[in-house]
Amino acid sequence: MKFLIAVGSQEFSEPTLRVGMQVAKAFKAAVTIAYVGPKISKFSASQVRFTQERMEEWEFDRPGVEVLEWAFAFLADNNYIAPTTIEAGFSKNTLVQTSGNRCEVYLQGTVCKDVNLILRNGDIIAELRDEVQRGKYDVTIIGGSQKKGMAHDLVQYIDSSIFIVKNYNQEQSYSLLLPVNDSPHTPKAVKYGVRVAQAFDIKVNLITVSKTESFGEGYTQASNRASKLMRRVGIDHEHRYKTGDPVMIIKNEAGNNHIIVMGASTKNPLLKFFAGSKPLKVMEDCQCPILIVK
Amino acid sequence: MYNIPAPTGLSVEGYRTLIIVVMAIILIVFEPVPLPAVAMMILILQVLLGIDTSNGVAKSFMSDAVFFIMGSLMLAVAIVSQGLDSRLALGIIKLTGNKTWKIVIGFIAISAFLSSFIGEHTVTAMMMPVGLTLVKNSGVDKRSTSKLAALILFSIAYGSAMGSIGTPSGGGRNVIMLGYMKEFGVGNISYLEWMKYAYPILFVEIPLAAVILWYTFKPRQLILDSAVRKLKIQVTKKGSMRGNELLTIFIFILVFLGWVLFSSKVGLGIIALIGVFLYMAFGLIRWEDLNRNTNWGVVILFGAAVSLGLHMKDTGAAFWVADTAINWMKMISDDVSIIRWFIAVVLTGLLTNLLSNAATVAVIGPIVLNMGGDPLVMGFSTAIASAFAYLTVVASPTCMIIHSSGLVDKSDYLRAGWKMFIMSVLVLFIISNFW
Structure with a gap:
């Protein structure tokens, strides 16, 4: 690499x-x-x-x-x-x-x-x-x-x-926040998340956010796969399901003591330019380091 | 634009020439393509749009002004390569002593004086190491010397820009304007006549510029005693003047005398090329070094800009733009003499901060010479205003050179530049009306 x-x-x-x-x-x-x-x-x-x-x-x-x-x-x-x-x-x-x-x-x-x-x-x-x-x-x-x-x-x-x-403080202890959904970039983001967690020897907080009360099959499958991988490599982790605006929830969860790892948006570049995307909004709003995986 | 009918009073060729002018300005300002490509585009479109034949365009492309720009860029490389900067350093110190304000005046005055005769970027290239050595030796902390660095670097850059109006050979744009004046039948201004008009402006501007820069970047260090001493030691180590250095100065004096005595007969460009020939013939500079360090793209671009300027005249585009501008001015006042002058000068000054000064004169020159009033005053004032490159980093190579040191911010140019700009316009107004 x-x-x-x-x-x-x-x-x-x-x-x-x-x-x-x-x-x-x-x-x-x-x-x-x-x-x-x-x-x-x-x-x-x-x-x-x-x-x-x-x-x-x-x-x-x-x-x-x-x-x-x-x-x-x-x-x-x-x-x-x-x-x-x-x-x-x-x-x-x-x-x-x-x-x-x-x-x-x-x-x-x-x-x-x-x-x-x-x-x-x-x-x-x-x-x-x-x-x-x-x-x-x-x-x-x-x-x-x-x-x-x-x-x-x-x-x-x-x-x-x-x-x-962003705002990385060496003295502070961090956890890794890994939003997981059915996006095509999620599997790669999970793999990167594992490596980053190993590099810093930190706990991983997996989070799956849905705008509605129901979590689709793609969401649950992706989060199960991520949890399985964490277990297999022996990383301390926790998985939470939340409902609401994904950007707001990720921002609140992250605070200033997380390193966020998330997949990039799959929207076309023109749409991203005019309407933005979740990773871009998270990056702008959060006050902690963030890795956007493409 | 091509499909819109030409405005009344403007020929189709003139209209197409103006389309090329607009395209060229946009491409030069935003640099989406390499500059030589813009030059090529100008030349190609002049033929393809039926403005002139290919032979006509080729003929207008090469002139004494382009010879001069080419020659002066090569002379600059030859002179700077000899390492005369250390001699210059010693001269400045002897002249100014160790008080910071005196050093600032010294830097402005010497930069201005030298850049009257050789290209402003040559002077900046030679003066910058001297200035930065003083800054480096005056404190270890970068923060404590930041204002001193800005003060000295702007003294060099603005001094060089101001000085470039001093003689016709101070900048390619002066030669371009002289060429236009000849072409438009305004008359021939000799080298010494130009100096007679321009030097009083310099004498007034130098102290005013020193005051402006001092109060904009007032440094903590009011005396540079140890820095001056260290610089002296550093320079003295280089020993006495070598034969090559003496020969370099001697050839340049010959070139200068050639400009003063023979430029009206053989042209400034040819004399500059004679100088380059002598430097190469005496082995003072190798062709490989000249070739590597001369910006050929700029030479081609200026050639194309001059060609465009001449076609603006020939197609009536310059006259139409001038006439339209005068009609607009008459809506403000019937007596347009002062408004006309201010518009020509301020527009040139502003454009020079976005384009290059020579390209500005090449495009604006034919228009101002058609605007009425005394064409000599209008042309001369335009050439002088093209030296007011104070406001932006891209205004001139001198501004870019000091910015490349990493010691001045983009915002510093505006902080000092707007004061310099207004001062220069006012001084030019007073001198051009009363001298």
Whole structure:
């Protein structure tokens, strides 16, 4: 599997990187950590590149290198990269320009397969979307404090699953909230939920919500399958059936001490754009980390 | 738009030219396709829509102004590659001392002076490492130096933008306007005559810009004693001037003299190309480096924009737009002389913040020269107003270069820019009416 973790700054991205690496470790995934710098107008691209070359002669790093340097230090401190790589240190010279606005450095991973650090310039949504298409990532992990509406746009436009690390507090104990219904994405969401629960060693709260009093056959079958899987892998879990507005119920259940894992909407993109979807609404309303599985 | 009948008084070719103008502006602002593709589209449509023959379009595409833009971009690469920035740093320090306000005036004045002769982005590329070294040496905490960084970076960017009006060679747009003036029979303005009109504007703007920037980004550090000392040590380590650096300066002085003495005969563009030839002939720059660092897409786009401007004139589109604008102005007042001037200047200033300044002049130039009044004043004021690129990150390469440092926010451009914009319009109004 392949994970993409987007970081913005040392100040705000520490929880994103910490949670992202912990989950990636559970999946034994290859990880790419990406920083996206400001968009450079095509009019000025060569002048900016030229100036940055001059700046390097004055021993100034291009913006974003310090964020990658911090990410390297984090990986080294937590032994996510091989000792030989740590000993060699973060050499700026190893940043390889792979296209006009993309630089990359490869690090040998330990618990994760590979770790790449990349630096991009441009519109953050467009760059992450391009990176996901290019690297065929399974999960993209971003922080919740990023630009307003960014998470919403990423969920809409990026092909991979999205994990938004919103208001994550390392000191707090979390449970995993896993809404289960007859949606085609539910089985995959349950599998991802198992891995995340194992990564954090937490209890899973399965929840099935129906707008009416009756729960259809699809709902009950899906929830039985999910419970069975939890039992089989030995995860402490509980299953509840609730009636009412799914978004409100999930929001109330989640509070601020759950990690939500749910399947993406199957509505067509145009309808999602105008009418929204349950996962989008849950993501906007809830104040806790959420993984939307596609 | 193509199927709507042409408005009364406008030829079909003129109407089609305006359709291309609107399409090009939208594509340049939103950048959905690469800029060279916009240039291609302009050239192709001019032929396919029957505005001109392919030979006619090709002829209008290449002019001395395009030679100049190409030459000045290559000169910039040649000059910056020599590492003259460290010499510049020493010069600034000697001139300004260690008080922050003096350093700010020094940065604005030197950037403005240099960008009068060479491209503004060249000056910004050389000045930025000097400025950021001072910022880096004045404190370890990024927060405590954020205002100082903004102050110094904007001093460089705005100083360079202001200075680019100083001489015809300060920017491609000046040369484009000179070309139009010649084409429209307004007359030839010599290099020195241009300086005589433009430099007074600069002299007034420099202290005013320093005051505006100081009060917008007032820094905590009022004296940069240790930062200046560290910069001095860093620069001194580079040793005395090398032969290559001296030769670079010597060739540039030759180019400058060529512009002053011979530009009216052979054109500014050819002289810029002579300079590039000399840099290559003396082995100061390799073709590979010139090729890699010159934005050929921009050269092609400016060529296409100039071609479009000339066709606006030939098809009567420029006259029609100017005439319609004057008729609207007359609805406000019968005496349109001041309104006309303000509309030309403010529109150019605003467009330059969205498009590139050369593209703005290429499109607006033929219109303002048809708007009546003294075409010399109108044309000159338009060229000067195209340097008011203060409001947005994309306004000019200088704004983009300082933004790429990651030390200035997009909102900073508006914070300082609107004051700079109003100040510049007022100074230009006063000078163009009384000088």
